[in-house]
Amino acid sequence: MNSLKSNFMKIAKLIRYAFCILIMVSYGCEDDLEPFTINAPADLQARIDSIAAAKAAQNTGDTTFIEISTAIVGEEDFSSPWWTDFSDYFAVPPGKKLTLEFINHNGGSPDNFKNWVLLVSNEAGDREAESYSEYFALRSDAYGWGNGDFDIGVISTNYASNLESDPTDEDWANFRAIMDGAHVTLEIDHSSSGYAFITGTAVGTDGTELVITYNQPVSATAAINVFLVAEGSYFEMEEAYLVPSQVTEIADANPVSLDITGTPAMVEIGSEDFWGNAVATVTYDDGSSSEIDSADLSFNVIPDLTTVGEKTVLVAYNKTKQGVFTKSVSDFYTLNVVNAITGLEVSTLPDITTYYFFDSDSIVFNPKGMVVTATYADGSSGTLDNVNLEFDSIAAVAGAQNVGIAYEGATSIVTTTCPITLVQGNSQVGASNFSTPWWLEFSNDFTVSSGESKMFEMYCYSAGNLPYQSPSTILRRADNSAEYAVTRMDNFGWGDGYSTATLSNDWVTNSEGFDVEFFNSNISGSHIIITVTNNGDDTADIRYDVTYANGDTHFQEYTGITVDSTDLNCTLVIEGAYIVLLN
Template sequence: MKTTKLTRWALCAAFLAALSLVGCEQLDPYSIDAPSDLQSRIDSIAAAKASIDTGDTTYLNIATAIVGPEDNSAGWWAYFSDYFTIPANKLLHLEFVNHGTGVNNWNNWNLAVANEIADRDADGYAEYFVLRSDAYGWGGGMVDEGYVYDGAMITQNYPDTDGDGDIWNDFRTTMQGASVTLEVDHSATGNVFVTATALGTNGVELVQTYQQPVSATADITAFLICDGSYFEMKKAYLIPSKVTVVEDVNPVSIVVDGAPAFVELGNEDFWGNATATVTYADGSSAQVDTADISFNVIPDMTTLGEKTVVLAYSKTKQGAYTEAVSTFYTLEVTNSVQSLEVTTLPNITTYYFYNSDSIIFNNAGIAVTATYSDGTTGVLPNETLQFGKIPAAEGAQSAVISYVGATSTVTTTCPLTLVKGIGQVGATDFSTAWWTAFSDDYTVASGSSKTIIMYCYSNGLANWNSPSTILRKADMTENAVVRMDNFGWGTGYATATLTNDWNWDAFTSNISGSRVAITVTNNGDNTADILYTVTYANGETHFQKYAGITVDSSDLNCALVLEGAYLVIVE
């Protein structure tokens, strides 16, 4: 036994001596004959060690240490961190250094929280929400499963450090090189709680929080997204959730949307397709089940005239009974509808088309008058009518308009004209997702301009459901992407000057049916301009201009992209 120990000691001593000699400059020719896959073995061991569960803390391996190009050239939805899976009752803790262009508020970290399918391209993948560092966000596909995004739940403490009345210039400064701690707490209560703390190199601390419902049992997935930004990932680990009980809150108000404006005599359904939304003391809101609503005043639907419906809701956010909140609405009980007539044509009477899919009718501006059984007349609210689709065929066409009454269905038609274009971008049913449908590439030679004329049809849900223009090289290297609504990104966008004359209160509602002329000008000095000239269906005109976008004038192409809309190109 002694001999064995001494032999082992001697071998170890010799090995250590060899290591020390190899470190000497005079012995550079000498080397260790190591396996060719030594580094991969070391990495594998390090990864296994990093993922060891040390009781309350499970350290996670970070495969992507630098997320996004270090020149902040990352376009939106192009560069991502690793996926981090968060089981129920666990909290994900991330630490990283944030870098961005400093040009826009959103050129910093962005967080996506999705369902358990940790693959953005896989079937069934859906986001609960996307949260930006500038106290902004939106919901994803999980909204359809009842997990509603609520921007009112975002809080932030962002200060006006320079006292100029603008917190955002200070925010952009603080975020450059800020050390960020991001906690995503997947509580077993069925909620996720996000806390983001950024400590700037200037000593300013910024804190943002958000919370919303998620699955109480299924895993959730979190990952970071670049947008004119990049991140140096430092730490990632899981610890037990900090939230075991959610403080309950009382309702403070209730509103009803979509209640019928009138009901025919003989129909006793005074609720129809209405929805009730309750707002709670913490600022959140939720649509509630009609089974939980008390109707305190039920109208007499057997007589004509105006009726009042009074309703109340008396549950806390967690479902306990409490003091009720109430509201009311009115409706008209009328005689039965005998006939319909279009008395005012809609704003859009000429549609441009290219594909063979039937076209969704836009009823904005239309007035449909009903004649009742007693000979009286009145304009029907559009929400009480059903509007058929338009056949995709050139020339005179019509859309069928129906009213489903208590005893019969009455119809009429609206005359329309269809004109065929030369191309289309996007699906006619407005189902096109972002960055999935593109026009052809158009070459714009140095010192020249290219104008593309189109008609835009939109779902009308948001400003960005309108055309965007991509500037890029022939090899698809992007310079910039700019939207019709005064927004853009990309390496060349930082030098752009933006001007427009939009009335933002009317922008979204007027996108559909607009004639849009987009002119891209290659100035020949490695800059380009983009001009949107827009004529609404009602004849009103507006413009959006981007001047001085940095490009390569010797290699400039443009293309169109969109979401929730489609374009019919006519010239």
Template sequence: MKITNKLMKWALCIAFLAALGLVGCEKTDIYSIDSPADLQSKIDSIATAKANIDTGDTTYIDIATAIVGPEDNSAGWWSAFSDYFTIPTNKLLHLEFVNHNGGSANNWNNWNLAITNEVADRDGEGYKEYFVLRSDAFGWGGGMGDEGYVYDGNMISQNYPDTDGDGDIWNDFRTTMDGATVTLDIDHSATGNVYVTATAVGTNGTELVQTYQQPVSATADIVAFLICDASYFEMQNAYLIPSKVTVVEDVDPVSITIENSPSFVEIGDEDFWGDAIATVTFADGSSEQVDTADIAFSVIPDMTTLGEKTVIVAYNKTKQGEFCEAVTTLYTLEVTNSVSSLEVTTLPLISTYYFFSADPILFNPTGIEVTATYSDGTTGVLETESLQFGSITAAAGSQTAEVSYTGATSTVTTTCPLTLVQGVSQVGANDFSTPWATYSEEYPVASGSSTTISMYCYSDNAANWHTPCLVVGNAGNMNVDVAAADGADAVVRMDSWGWGDGYATATATSDWNWEAFASNISGSQIVITVTNNGDNTANIRYDVTYATGETHFQLYEGVTVDSADLSCALAIEGAYVVIVE
């Protein structure tokens, strides 16, 4: 019996060594044995360990910045970053880290991911972002959209649960994310797309998964880095492996929508499309504008008779351009008699303009109502999109802007009355071509006192940051585009965002309605108050009154400055401001 036991142990040992000798073979049948259970467990663990060894397809990356951001979660937005990670085409970057938010009440105070072009320097010439993705299933595009690499928030997916059953997923999200172990897989496919999968496992055991994809260069490297925002990260692992996506699965269109189609067209005008835009949504959730040449009109209206007409539009191509079953939609328009005269029946929201420059002023038609009288004596309100507006002469007092409508056979005009008030100075160009950063004069702020700058802002309303930004620092050091040691202490924008060493210590509060923020910038009265607290901190407050009369504020408290030598200046982009006092 004793000999039998030894033989049995010897036989098991031989089997175990044989299994070791076969590790790395393509077939895995040697691991599928029935007994003994402990031997199977050992073999499985060896197979797992072997799979984690660099076999030539894995490139491990040294992490220089192991702790990203201050561990007290004091990092301001765009002030603390991970290493740059370059991802060649046909490679997948795998990152592992622990996310900390300090129990913040804000969803965005967690990890944020930037994907950029091959210029691996945020301050480098030619640097552009494809997109920034936040952990709370939100993001935005960068400067690559005009090159065909368009951000599409519809492509974000998430499985975030309501674990406490209160109907709010975000309080559970914030709790799970504090201390969560996060893995980010960023796959730079040779198909010309990037695929991001973020998996966070909280200390409570909850797993959160977010995905996103969009086009990027198929040949040039892309770069990834993490950004803190009142958060910090413990970086654990980084490596590159081959891309997992070699073919893009084609998808069918599921719907088509039409925007900006004309509501009416004069009889005799055959253009029933005008400036309309067709947008197709595909089965994967993505959407894109399609060329007019790729759509078909299955019902073409009779433009030679008066009355309401229906236009049916069809699109029959997959996302990859193959022909498929068509999706359709329709819109209606009115064929009317010709317009014989115009009248402004409701003034625009902005009817008083402040100015300083002698250049012509761009007219903002928001809120205007123009009534047309037709050749048969009937009347109707025209859509703003069908009208053209002239510029305003920059001179104090009563002025007008020309309003015109171009019909099938003639152009009809009228004027809109306006009032112009001259300010004391101006920052930025009247045509909104102002580049970043265009500065105002400097305003000193003595220790223990406040300085107030009152202005009216005119903007193209294209972005939240096309507003005045306030720069604070030592006199003569207002440059926001150099290191803080050589430039400003802080930049604080009107839209609850900023950067600089001084900004990192600030607390921001506001009462904005973000859905309406950008569309209400132009015509706003803005009063900025800078208070030098005398203790090497400053408070900065924006008090904003929209042209509608609605009021909001943005406050920054505890901005670190040099109280003995504090000045401030405005920095402008895509807008201009007229200082009134």
């Protein structure tokens, strides 16, 4: 394809040259010049015919080539942090298939994720716009994330038989070696029925072919936007073009259940909003599920919001996966209609009443554990769920403060305050609004000499949604280019040195093992001491001693991490959270 384009450019230059000569002949500067002729190359017409024939053979009339503005995506020294270097946006209308071709470079990194990452978003495009949202992200190492339709179990590869479930270090080492310098072809087929089908084919420099596939519901009527993100990698973009979709039909699925969550526990008399921020999720008979907009629901029983008492709301949904009307499924919930609220009082203080800070940014108030009592117009009182309240941010100023709390009722706004104290620490890693992306914010780098330990004392504040929104520890060489291991606080890590580590902890468990939800909900406000020990025998240990804001204590330990005891440095990194260091 590239050679064809090159030939076109050459022949275009010949034509322009001949045309310019013709102009000079027709409009000579002197009247008495003798006429002369230009002898074009004897095979000029043959060349034109040959190129035209080649073009006709390559172009079916359905191919639309897209100009690529960003030829290199990511820093060529492999220094790009997450969410900073992006390819062009490529819009894919329904009924079209986009093909992207590029060379993937990971520089021999020991990290699987430092290869291509594909993002598929809505048609808004602008990543900073409020209307921007992502359908899903697909990583080349058989991992991803996305909206409510995302299902990691749908990802399929031909990598290695055990790569997807219990990969060995050798499996992933082979994967990374093949991906470095591989020619990658990504096909994103946007079916008119409302699905995106992804096929990624990477051909290594040794000829080995790796294939990954995934599919997920997207808009059936609006274009989707596709782009690549680099992290510790870069891509040489070669070609992008659209052809008609190759998907002819999608099997439909009928709804089998409807689940309503997040409904308001109470509403004030006179209000008209009995839905609030509730979420409706429908499950289909093919096992998939998706969130449904409230506008597509039928409210068969609408509560009377003019009288006090418990009310029932019956909700139904009657469309197939492809939007065809069918037999409905339903769910119901209850709520209390209460008298107007005239007063608020904090009857139990929250778990976190002392906040540590360093940066000047305002701090997010965490109401976990707080109990607010409401007084109603009839003189009665009762506990008001914190989800019904709004909280002021905390000013980053040392000393005592009162955080504003407000309830917005049907006719008035009622307020109270909660007392807290702020203490300034020595440094901070991560933004106070929990916006820090992965691998962008680090603590200082510290040398840990043979036979010695380095201790970090800190408080962690987190969005509390995911277990990795907590501090991670990096062990690496002094030049920062070679990592021995990265360990997270939630019993997880990676790296060549990590493969020899022994893990132990006393985290809360449930019937499924590690209780992720309990861990997530208690990260914020935790007092954490991380100790890195260089054992002097080419092994190192990392221990997390954690005290939750409610007083519970737990530990996480990694022993026997393989390192070079003569060259051991450590640093901390954070994502979706921040830490305030006290030492």
